[in-house]
Amino acid sequence: MTDKAQIRAEAARLMAFFEAKGATAVEADILQPAGTLLDLYGEDIRGRAFVTHDPIRGESMLRPDFTVPVVQMHMSDGAEPARYTYMGEVFRAQEEAAHRASENFQVGYEVFDRDAPIEADAEVFALIQDALSPLSLRAATGDMGLLLAAVRGLKTTDRRKAALLRHIWRPRRFRALLDRFAGRAPVPEGREALLAKEDPMQDAGPQIGLRSAAEIADRIAALREDAAAAPISTQEVELLDDLLALRETTVNVLEHLRDIAVDMPAIADAVDRLEARAEALAKRGVDVTKLDFEGSYGRTSMEYYDGFVFGFYAETRPDLAPVATGGRYDALTRVLGRAKGHEIPAVGGVIRPEIVLELTAGGAK
Numbered sequence: 001m002t003d004k005a006q007i008r009a010e011a012a013r014l015m016a017f018f019e020a021k022g023a024t025a026v027e028a029d030i031l032q033p034a035g036t037l038l039d040l041y042g043e044d045i046r047g048r049a050f051v052t053h054d055p056i057r058g059e060s061m062l063r064p065d066f067t068v069p070v071v072q073m074h075m076s077d078g079a080e081p082a083r084y085t086y087m088g089e090v091f092r093a094q095e096e097a098a099h100r101a102s103e104n105f106q107v108g109y110e111v112f113d114r115d116a117p118i119e120a121d122a123e124v125f126a127l128i129q130d131a132l133s134p135l136s137l138r139a140a141t142g143d144m145g146l147l148l149a150a151v152r153g154l155k156t157t158d159r160r161k162a163a164l165l166r167h168i169w170r171p172r173r174f175r176a177l178l179d180r181f182a183g184r185a186p187v188p189e190g191r192e193a194l195l196a197k198e199d200p201m202q203d204a205g206p207q208i209g210l211r212s213a214a215e216i217a218d219r220i221a222a223l224r225e226d227a228a229a230a231p232i233s234t235q236e237v238e239l240l241d242d243l244l245a246l247r248e249t250t251v252n253v254l255e256h257l258r259d260i261a262v263d264m265p266a267i268a269d270a271v272d273r274l275e276a277r278a279e280a281l282a283k284r285g286v287d288v289t290k291l292d293f294e295g296s297y298g299r300t301s302m303e304y305y306d307g308f309v310f311g312f313y314a315e316t317r318p319d320l321a322p323v324a325t326g327g328r329y330d331a332l333t334r335v336l337g338r339a340k341g342h343e344i345p346a347v348g349g350v351i352r353p354e355i356v357l358e359l360t361a362g363g364a365k
Contacts, residue, residue, distance in 0.1 A: 010357050080114060140311050306331045
């Protein structure tokens with residue numbers, strides 16, 4: 001195991017690299033207010049974070065990532081455009097089978113640029129690739145914007161689309177919902193009998209729990225609306241499956257995406273952005289003829305990514321976490337900037353210096 005002094009020194013070296021490229025060094029508190037994260041992700045975040053309670057500050061979390069506090073800082077008083085770099089620990093609860101530490105060091109680079117978001121995507125990716133070039137890593141990319149656009153364009157009810165969008169980062173739950181909405185899976189046990197009753201609440205007994213009678217009635221009305229809705233067509237499901245299964249080089253995948261867009265025009269703008277990004281990456285020296293693109297990439301990351309996503313991996317060390325990951329998170333700035341009525345396109349990424357050191361010292365063996 002690499003000691004913390006070595007990790008910190010490597011992190012400082014990487015941070016200096018980003019500073020030399022024009023980034024401003026910033027810091028974020030280790031203890032973050034839980035309310036903001038709960039508002040963003042709901043109660044699910046509790047399973048991925050370390051939560052504590054302070055009698056004055058209230059409920060807090062050990063910093064699960066840097067992006068949220070950096071966005072908050074920028075939305076408070078940042079200039080535009082802006083570039084930031086930072087380093088420090090993040091804390092995330094791990095499943096027993098993950099075999100990964102709950103405390104990890106990260107070095108990050110974030111770009112807030114309203115006028116040139118495509119170029120910013122290419123800048124962040126190319127700089128991180130440059131910083132990691134001695135390690136000969138495999139880069140993987142994706143685009144959450146394609147899948148989000150495809151779901152929004154489905155010919156189904158707004159409620160169904162909202163449910164699919166809410167669970168797009170949970171592949172199993174997303175698939176279960178899609179199969180049910182397409183008529184491929186039965187409705188949950190007991191729901192059909194419940195909805196068959198003229199008044200499902202008539203024999204329900206005393207009211208227990210936090211939901212009011214009005215909220216329960218609204219939920220029943222929503223379930224009835226869903227039961228009456230036509231299934232999502234087989235063609236649309238097959239197109240979604242095709243999109244999710246894509247795994248090709250960036251250059252080759254564009255032709256396939258153009259074919260899909262003929263029958264799914266909702267993704268056309270996202271395909272245009274992907275093509276423009278490929279051109280911007282090529283201008284920065286990235287060989288897009290060898291750059292992998294995966295239709296499902298990014299679906300198990302933090303839920304704020306809504307566009308370009310990427311990661312760098314040591315192919316011969318599948319036991320290691322990604323050496324670096326990142327992506328675009330425009331929607332996050334929209335949510336966190338709501339109080340001031342503004343937003344700004346943003347993209348960033350993080351490098352894990354401990355893994356860099358392990359690969360540098362031992363080789364990608």
